[in-house]
Amino acid sequence: MPGGGGALAVGAGVSAGVASGYSSEITFTVVMSCLMAASGGLIFGYDISITGGLTQMRSFLEAFFPEIIKKVDSAQQDAYCIFDSQVLTTFVSSLYLAGVFACLVAGHVTRKVGRRNSMLIGASFFLVGAILNCAAVNIYMLVIGRIFLGFAVGFTNQVRPSVSKLILPSPS
Numbered sequence: 001m002p003g004g005g006g007a008l009a010v011g012a013g014v015s016a017g018v019a020s021g022y023s024s025e026i027t028f029t030v031v032m033s034c035l036m037a038a039s040g041g042l043i044f045g046y047d048i049s050i051t052g053g054l055t056q057m058r059s060f061l062e063a064f065f066p067e068i069i070k071k072v073d074s075a076q077q078d079a080y081c082i083f084d085s086q087v088l089t090t091f092v093s094s095l096y097l098a099g100v101f102a103c104l105v106a107g108h109v110t111r112k113v114g115r116r117n118s119m120l121i122g123a124s125f126f127l128v129g130a131i132l133n134c135a136a137v138n139i140y141m142l143v144i145g146r147i148f149l150g151f152a153v154g155f156t157n158q159v160r161p162s163v164s165k166l167i168l169p170s171p172s
Contacts, residue, residue: 039160044157047149064091064138064142065085065087067085068085087139091139091142091143095146095147095153096150097150098147099154102152102155103155105154110162115162118159119155119156119159122152122155124152125149125151125155126148129147129148129150129151130145130149132145132148
């Protein structure tokens with residue numbers, strides 16, 4: 001249109017309510033597909049919130065990062081950098097870096113072994129990572145556990161959308 005105006009077709013060919021060819025029932029399959037679709041983001045967001053809380057807990061810092069407690073107690077900090085520690089940075093970023101790498105590898109693995117087996121691989125990574133993090137007695141166990149959790153997040157987030165699509169109801 002001259003003058004930069006535009007027209008918006010409201011309701012063009014779409015009726016209010018149910019789209020043609022689909023039922024509006026909330027079935028077990030629909031609920032499970034919604035839960036699966038939400039789980040990837042939920043797990044990743046949960047980890048971000050846990051990590052943020054952990055890096056502020058004095059008991060956690062005393063157990064795994066005593067040098068940071070010494071810096072905080074001696075007021076060697078500024079307003080922008082309270083925790084100047086490469087080890088703490090490695091702890092936090094190890095999950096995310098492993099997740100990126102796993103996303104790159106998971107597509108090829110899924111093509112070779114299938115979606116179901118790829119999800120099982122991701123679940124196995126979650127199990128190993130959770131056990132390592134629960135049993136951690138030093139920073140090395142924590143970082144290795146987070147790397148396993150990163151692989152789990154990468155695998156499951158890469159495979160989850162295709163699995164969700166497969167279990168959704170098809171048009172009648």
